[in-house]
Amino acid sequence: MRRFVIVGQTATASSDFSLNDVAGTSGRLDILLRCLRAGLLVSHGLRADSVVYLVLLGGPMAPRTLRVEGSCAKYLRADERNLGGLIKSVLALPEVDEVFGFSKPGVSVARGGLDIVLRDMGPVTPFVLEEGAPDVRGCSLDVADPAFFVGDHLGFDEATREALRALGATPISVGPVSLHADDAITLVSNELDRREARR
Amino acid sequence: MRRFVIVGQTATASSDFSLNDVAGTSGRLDILLRCLRAGLLVSHGLRADSVVYLVLLGGPMAPRTLRVEGSCAKYLRADERNLGGLIKSVLALPEVDEVFGFSKPGVSVARGGLDIVLRDMGPVTPFVLEEGAPDVRGCSLDVADPAFFVGDHLGFDEATREALRALGATPISVGPVSLHADDAITLVSNELDRREARR
Numbered sequence: 080m081r082r083f084v085i086v087g088q089t090a091t092a093s094s095d096f097s098l099n100d101v102a103g104t105s106g107r108l109d110i111l112l113r114c115l116r117a118g119l120l121v122s123h124g125l126r127a128d129s130v131v132y133l134v135l136l137g138g139p140m141a142p143r144t145l146r147v148e149g150s151c152a153k154y155l156r157a158d159e160r161n162l163g164g165l166i167k168s169v170l171a172l173p174e175v176d177e178v179f180g181f182s183k184p185g186v187s188v189a190r191g192g193l194d195i196v197l198r199d200m201g202p203v204t205p206f207v208l209e210e211g212a213p214d215v216r217g218c219s220l221d222v223a224d225p226a227f228f229v230g231d232h233l234g235f236d237e238a239t240r241e242a243l244r245a246l247g248a249t250p251i252s253v254g255p256v257s258l259h260a261d262d263a264i265t266l267v268s269n270e271l272d273r274r275e276a277r278r
Numbered sequence: 279m280r281r282f283v284i285v286g287q288t289a290t291a292s293s294d295f296s297l298n299d300v301a302g303t304s305g306r307l308d309i310l311l312r313c314l315r316a317g318l319l320v321s322h323g324l325r326a327d328s329v330v331y332l333v334l335l336g337g338p339m340a341p342r343t344l345r346v347e348g349s350c351a352k353y354l355r356a357d358e359r360n361l362g363g364l365i366k367s368v369l370a371l372p373e374v375d376e377v378f379g380f381s382k383p384g385v386s387v388a389r390g391g392l393d394i395v396l397r398d399m400g401p402v403t404p405f406v407l408e409e410g411a412p413d414v415r416g417c418s419l420d421v422a423d424p425a426f427f428v429g430d431h432l433g434f435d436e437a438t439r440e441a442l443r444a445l446g447a448t449p450i451s452v453g454p455v456s457l458h459a460d461d462a463i464t465l466v467s468n469e470l471d472r473r474e475a476r477r
Contacts, residue, residue, distance in 0.1 A: 099298055102357040109357040122431070122456035157458060158301040158308040159358045232321070254468045255475035257321035259356060265461045266468055269453045276454035 081271060082203060082226040083118040083264055084132040084196055087111045088233045092135035092143035094170040101163045106137035110231050112162040113261040115147060118268065120157050125149040126268070132196045133166075136236070142192035144179075145169065146199065152185025193242050200226055205248035207235075208263050212250030215270050227251075227267055229260050280470060281402060281425040282317040282463055283331040283395055286310045287432045291334035291342035293370040300362045305336035309430050311361040312460035314346060317467065319356050324348040325467070331395045332365075335435070341391035343378075344368065345398065351384025392441050399425055404447035406434075407462050411449030414469050426450075426466055428459050 089106035096105035101112070111133045118131040126149040133145040145166060147155070154165065169182050177195055179187040189195050203226035206218075228235075228243055235243070253266040288305035295304035300311070310332045317330040325348040332344040344365060346354070353364065368381050376394055378386040388394050402425035405417075427434075427442055434442070452465040 100359065102355065102360065109359075113356070116458075117461065120458065122458060156301065157312070160299065160308075161301065254471050256468075256471045258464075258468075259315075259319065259321060262316065262464045262468075265457075265464045269455075269457075269461075269465055272453050272455045 080224050081126075081129045081268070082132065082200060082224070083114070083129070083229060083267075084134060084193075084226060085111050085114045085229045085231065085260060085264075086134045086193065086235060086239050087136060087231050088236050089137040090133070090135045090231065091138035091141075092170065093138045093140040094167045095138075096163075096167065098160060098163050098167065101159060107232060108135070108163070108166070109159055110260060111135075112159050112166065113259070114229065114264055115155075115162055116157050116159075117261040117264040119147060119149045119152065120155060125152060125155060129268070132199075134192050134196060136192060140170075142190070143170070143175065144189055144192060144196055146179050146187045146189070148185045150185070154184070193239060197242075197246070200224075205243070205246050206251050207243050207248040208253065208260075208267070209250040210252055210257055212252040215251045215253055215267060218249070218251050220271060220274055225271070227264070229263060231260060279423055280325075280328045280467070281331065281399060281423070282313070282328070282428060282466075283333060283392075283425060284310050284313045284428045284430065284459060284463075285333045285392065285434060285438050286335060286430050287435050288336040289332070289334045289430065290337035290340075291369065292337045292339040293366045294337075295362075295366065297359060297362050297366065300358060304362075306431060307334070307362070307365070308358055309459060310334075311358050311365065312458070313428065313463055314354075314361055315356050315358075316460040316463040318346060318348045318351065319354060324351060324354060328467070331398075333391050333395060334369075335391060339369075341389070342369070342374065343388055343391060343395055345378050345386045345388070347384045349384070353383070392438060396445070399423075404442070404445050405450050406442050406447040407452065407459075407466070408449040409451055409456055411451040414450045414452055414466060417448070417450050419470060419473055424470070426463070428462060430459060
């Protein structure tokens with residue numbers, strides 16, 4: 080199983096943002112919505128082998144984390160407006176537990192941040208996307224359960240950096256140009272697709 | 279200069295779509311908006327060496343084509359809502375010529391489809407994104423002016439296919455999985471970035 084964990088430093092954990100201006104009212108949750116598309120959607124379908132976690136560290140309800148599973152998610156469409164609507168409805172749940180429970184097919188939310196993601200994932204081989212790190216094309220990715228940690232437009236906060244160091248996450252990069260987080264996810268997914276096709 | 283030409287078979291050439299539901303009211307112009315982001319936007323800036331053409335073949339005003347130049351475009355933001363607003367305002371122009379004239383910084387519109395794109399680009403080395411074609415990683419891309427033609431969710435219509443054949447466009451693919459058009463653009467851009475960095 081492939082896992083992508085996107086940490087939104089300011090992305091809101093509550094539903095009080097406007098679907099008519101997600102970028103301006105949600106602490107840049109729009110960035111995470113694009114990551115969700117890149118991680119799970121392909122032409123005419125979903126990646127059944129992928130799970131995306133959106134760690135929401137912004138707003139009064141933070142921290143909360145969304146988990147979206149390609150194997151059982153439904154009604155995911157590629158456009159930001161629709162993805163935003165889905166996420167908004169899930170975040171509208173007044174109270175959530177520290178354990179992921181489904182609230183929409185394939186979509187669940189839990190109270191907590193990176194800590195509950197790590198607990199939920201169980202044993203994985205962690206990688207962290209970092210500019211200037213060794214190229215993903217040269218990295219060994221032949222592991223059963225890779226998990227890729229991705230920052231938002233602000234990168235990672237220091238607490239997350241420290242947690243990823245403690246986890247022993249392997250730094251990887253996706254090329255010479257500094258790209259949006261969703262593009263980085265697209266590039267990692269493509270590299271994994273190619274490795275699997277060669278096996 | 280890099281050029282990406284995305285052909286939207288149903289994407290509307292008029293401004294009468296709703297920003298609150300671009301995917302549902304514009305003939306899937308949202309797909310082309312995501313291609314625009316993928317082709318031009320990087321972390322904290324624009325690709326000054328890239329131009330994106332959106333060929334709009336849907337609706338009563340079709341065909342019309344938008345040209346967005348990374349070297350001089352302004353106010354481009356990554357989220358679909360903002361990109362949709364920009365494009366809507368440009369498409370609201372009541373009459374347009376067959377020659378591209380700027381209506382917003384770096385953004386212009388002209389009456390016509392693939393024919394005016396080819397005339398506007400001048401001499402280029404054409405490539406066409408096709409599933410199952412030779413892998414872009416193995417292709418010679420060391421040309422001054424590559425132009426990449428990309429279909430939407432419906433692929434290419436037969437007239438466009440015929441025009442691309444007549445042009446002698448080289449078929450390339452981006453991997454073993456069928457991806458969204460914006461992901462294909464991200465992957466081609468990354469390959470070009472890597473080639474340039476190695477030079």
